[in-house]
Amino acid sequence: MLLSQSFRKTNHIFDKKYPLNIPFVSLKKQHNDIEKQLISALQDVLENSSFILGNEVDSFEKKYATYSGTKYCIGIGNGTDALKISLRALDLNKDDEVILPVNSFIATAMAVTAVGAKPVFSDIDENTLNLSVTEAKKHLSKDTKVIVPVHLYGTPCSMDNLLEMANNQNIHVVEDNAQAQGATWNEKKTGSFGLVNATSFYPTKNLGALGDAGAITTDSFDIYKKACLLRNMGSSIKYLHESDGYNSRLDSLQAAFLSIKIDYLDRWNEERQKIASRYKSNLLNCKHIRLPQQKNSVYHILALLAEDRNELAAFLLKKNIQTLVHYPIPIHLQPAFKYLGYAKGDFPIAEQQAQELISLPLYIGMSNEEIDYVCENVIKFYN
């Protein structure tokens, strides 16, 4: 970061128009600011030398449960396993169906198949880009056991009607909160609505470890006990295995890093919101861009809908601006799920939006100058 800052300064002295170099994401700034704390946490873990499920894990679990407003948190090896273990803890059977949005990271669906249940996809809301409850209702069957709202891009799903539907149908809610740590719906944190909820601390998430990590949050003591066993090969007493399980424990080192970083999460989320609102006001009058409705979003990703998306992305890349698409192929059209028998045309909203979605750079430490440079070039492309 220091290097690139001085690089930029030098260039501006010579040529104000010299293009900046804007990656899609950079984690350097957030870590530079807390580097001393991270290194001292590493030294503490070395000193304690309890590397798996050590005290650091206990104390992070307490901290994250308190932060989330849930009774329990169980540290897990990664977000995908946190989803798998959440579903396993509900004792799903082979024909049980799990409804999930067709636009999400593939892990949401792979967690369902990994536990032997059947993923049933639903189209999304064209304005919020999240799971549409109206659409989800069309896919209810006698085998529906679970619905998985994904707070995609950091935007909380509209939970009122979703919870009401789940209640009426007697199905469980399992939130995929991998992209929305710190977001709230009606003043209540995402990841605290479902019977059991999963999150990921993959490094680029709003709360990210320095490697793979994840967690489950729940108010249920029964689920808490089951998840503790499942993450540790069915064992709570060494070499006594009460149930089947996995090896998916949270490292003490990652827990120690997360305990430091969680104190910055609200600040970082506010910064993400400021960056997003600058982007949105810069692009408000560009009629070739559509801005989604993202009430109370913590902007894990800044996703917009753009005309001529591929050409725009190529144009921006030439200007040293890196963009991505979340996600280019809706899950039902992924080769991995061909066997489920879905076809093109099954989910028209998600399929259409997959052609238009573009995610612009957004990361902690991004300057106004950088945001404006991206926006200027978006506008320049359409002119």
Ligand SMILES: *Cc1c(COP(=O)(O)O)cnc(C)c1O
């Ligand atoms: C990142 C992510 C996951 C999976 O997390 P990992 O820690 O990478 O396994 C699951 N669901 C969503 C929506 C994600 O963004």
